[in-house]
Amino acid sequence: DIQMTQSPSSLSASVGDRVTITCQASQDISNYLNWYQQKPGKAPKLLIYDVSTLETGVPSRFSGSGSGTHFTFIISSLQPEDIATYYCQQYHNLPTFGQGTKLEIK
């Protein structure tokens, strides 16, 4: 299995801050990398697929980059509604998720 390691596991930031989450794959996954947002008690929501493509309706303050084994997810200006846990997911092989990054407001 391909292991996905996210960092940090938790993050506290202020409204308006730039937030960066990284995801490291245990082997080269090319561009087969997606990002999801999950709010408490809700189903996950697809934000970004194939590293950097925004899902329809997702605000442009969300972005993604990277290739191979190292990937980055950025919120350019944190909004109160962005409080959630974020997961990366690879699909180079059978899908696996990162352990999640819990984002809180400072």
Added chain:
Amino acid sequence: EVQLVESGGGLVQPGGSLRLSCAASGFTFSSYNMNWVRQAPGKGLEWISYISYTSGTIYYADSVKGRFTISRDNDRNSLYLQMNNLRAEDTAVYYCARDALVVVGASHFDKWGQGTRVTVSS
């Protein structure tokens, strides 16, 4: 509007069985590959199974292989997960998730149900 509605969860004893269902509406179910993803209490997401739109290709995570069986009925717009020999570690919320790509193989999951809770305990 695309809707996925899971049902069938509940409390079951270790070693028992349960069958989950996912009713799809608002899209051409027979054209989409589908997945089951679970989330143990307080834990992260775990993909557990995939089925292609024709049921011709099926994948399982090692954690459920040999115990769980995924299936679908395109005439009924429904996805299923038969879970046998359940263990305490199978306790989780189970989500069905639509695969965004029509090519064979799981990719990104663009629509999710609200989940159904399974508790395995004596």
